Amino acid sequence: MNAQVAVVLPIVLPLATMTVLLLTWKSIVAQKVIGVVGSTLLLMSATALLWLVARHNILVLQVGSWPAPFGITLVADRLSSIMVMLAGLMAFAVSVYSLATIDDRRVAFGFHPLVQLLLMGVCGAFLTGDLFNLYVWFEVMLIASFVLLTLGGERGQLEGAIKYVALNLISSAVFLAAIGVIYAATGTLNMADLALKLRSFPDQNVVSVLAMLFLIAFGTKAAVFPLFFWLPASYHTPPVAVSAIFAGLLTKVGVYSLMRAFTLLFVTELEFTHNLLLLIAGLTMVTGVLGAMAQSEIRRILSFHIVSQIGYMLMGLALFTPLALAGSVFYIIHHIVVKTNLFLIGGMIEQRFGTGLLAKSGGLYRSAPVLATLFFLAAMSLAGVPPLSGFFAKMTLIRGGLEAERYAIVVAALVVSLLTLFSMTKIWTEAFWKPAPVDAATDVRLGDQSWTDRFFLCGPTILLTTITVGIGVMAGPVMDAALAASEQLLDQNAYIEAVLSVGSRESTRP
């Protein structure tokens, strides 16, 4: 496949799918079929992109043939292509799962076009090489997520949405302000060009101020301490398929942006910025897991764990060594798969009991052994038990921490890991091991559902669990990919040269 086509496909495909969905709005069957086909195509194009980037290192596309610092540049390096691949995978899993869980009323109100719009925003954010364009993709993603969050209009959903919308709008405003200031200071918004200009910027204090503005903007989206409280307030309210895709992808766009900004743009004042990041990482981990321990509802527990895990991803970024950064990349790969999977499994538990409250569920170990196995594998992977994917992700980060001689964060990571295990055991004992409560007549057995529904529910979770185990078993190749991505992130000159040289070569416009 042509490289120029491959870079733009993950953005164009969801848009095309959404357009077709708009034109076939009336037919619910068409909505469902086209939605799944679109996600499958996205997954295929993401795989092609991953393969091409593995061969050619960095793919650059100057949109509309406008040369680099002036036009919009799309850049696919190893990290971007890994993220797009994960987005494609989650899109596929969630759109299949949604067939059995999203009611026809929500489909009729445009569930599938909105998911495609969300995916377009997510993939665009991963692929862009321009700060303002990144802002635009954030907005595309946010607008889709606002509607997805409130689609259905239940009381709980609206309450969660108010916090979500308010906080995200504030963070967008900060982001926009930061873009304005950085443009005034340097006169460019192309990330490669910015990296060059910020290096030799006369007043490094201004650069630090800019770094903080971006930290607040991206940090709110990534749900880091102390800006995370919108996440646990809203993620348990929408239908499970929606919260699964939010859990898998949305905060990770924030983490990706932080990784991009703090490996490419703000690397001159490491002493200040990255030490602050390390502090935030530690606090995010600890507060997240403590919050999770206080909860007694499956999706609320899982939401707090997202926050806690974001801390691990930041830890590698803050340590800023090749090994630690590779740990972060590995952690993101592991986390997106496992977290989405846990939400999907949590949804199946909720569906059986009609509630997510742990006190009102139980006995699943006996009544649903397959579900129990799936949950056990995913939960143990999240906690970091060998030989599952989480173990290798955490081990790499901790080795990175030990190498950098930052023992405090290593201790925090280990303790939080133990507490995560405790919190997962809580769901296990409550929902699976404890005998079913007296009013367990609400336990709708999977066997009572049609076989297609069972397939749509279990298929994606089995796929994601297999991937989790697969990442654990084949940790070597995944680790190699993560290491290659982290080395590429630390080699800013290669990125700058790749973006700006393509610009100058094509600058002779007809």
Place this chain on the structure above:
Amino acid sequence: MDSVILKTAVRFLLPLLLLASIFLFLRGHNEPGGGFVGGLVAGGAIALYAITRSAAAARQLVRASPRLLIGSGLLLALGSGLAPLFFGRPFLTALWTTTTTAVLGELHIGTPLLFDLGVYCVVTGVTLAFVFTLLEE
């Protein structure tokens, strides 16, 4: 709204406003204007008609549903972006050609016109979707 003055005025205003929207749309190539403003004016013209008659009458006037307008507009814009890929050029690169027509003489047309037409349709569609939904509440 039951106002004789407005009703009579709209009869003259509707074609004028639609003409103005096409003028704005075409003018947008090198001067202020373009698909977005043109679409807004067209949407406004039809909204005026819908306010004086009824949403149903306006729907009949437009024939295409707002959703169809939005969808086809997006398709047009996307198509204009994808066209250069078949010529080995990057996504969204403008392709130009010069044709000679009997009435207008030499014309310089290209894919940006198609893109703008897409924007025109989307903006008209979105405006009408808002107006119709509000009127039919």
